[in-house]
Amino acid sequence: METRKRFIVTGMQGSGKTTFCQVLIHQAKKAGWRIGGVLSPPVFEGDEKVGIDIVDLSTNQRKRLAKLREEGGEGPQTIRWTFNEDALTWGNAVLGSVSSCDLLIVDELGPLEFERAEGWLNGFSAVDTGEYKFAVIVVRPQLVEQALEKWPEARVVEISHPDQASGLAEKTLLNN
Numbered sequence: 001m002e003t004r005k006r007f008i009v010t011g012m013q014g015s016g017k018t019t020f021c022q023v024l025i026h027q028a029k030k031a032g033w034r035i036g037g038v039l040s041p042p043v044f045e046g047d048e049k050v051g052i053d054i055v056d057l058s059t060n061q062r063k064r065l066a067k068l069r070e071e072g073g074e075g076p077q078t079i080r081w082t083f084n085e086d087a088l089t090w091g092n093a094v095l096g097s098v099s100s101c102d103l104l105i106v107d108e109l110g111p112l113e114f115e116r117a118e119g120w121l122n123g124f125s126a127v128d129t130g131e132y133k134f135a136v137i138v139v140r141p142q143l144v145e146q147a148l149e150k151w152p153e154a155r156v157v158e159i160s161h162p163d164q165a166s167g168l169a170e171k172t173l174l175n176n
Helices: 017-030 085-096 111-116 121-129 141-150 162-174
Strands: 005-010 035-039 042-045 048-056 062-068 081-083 103-107 134-139 155-158
Touching (some): 005 141, 017 035, 017 103, 017 134, 035 085, 035 121, 048 085, 062 085, 085 121, 111 141, 121 134, 134 141
Parallel strands (some): 005 155, 035 103
Antiparallel strands (some): 042 048, 062 081
8 A cells, every 4th residue: 555644634623624524535435535434413403413424434324422411411521421331342342343444534633532531442553553544534633633643754734624524625636
């Protein structure tokens, strides 16, 4: 496989990180690329984000990953979310089974993985040892430094607004 290129995609909540990944996936599918990994699209009720799904990019199978945090909720929690342990385990298995692909997406490695060593730890292995042309690792801004310690050669793509996500995604693949 050719030299791997890694991109760390970052931005605040709602900035367009997942939209960026969706545009890359669309471009890759049009080019006939093999795609692996996971996407975490938001779930909305009206204008309110109430959950997060997980999509296996090789099969398009989808599960509910997280819902808004409730006191006493079961499963791993962050400040805002309660995670479905079964979906976390499934997503980790998906990432652990990624084989050779052209585009690897890990949306996202967050506080569970970087700070607690929980969640999608196979995402780290998929990026470290997987065979791919391009890997896109989504992280929050406060975790970019830790991501760069793991992957110092990675290019950081910062998204500040959803309107710029599509244009940045197109430039990312076209220029590499």
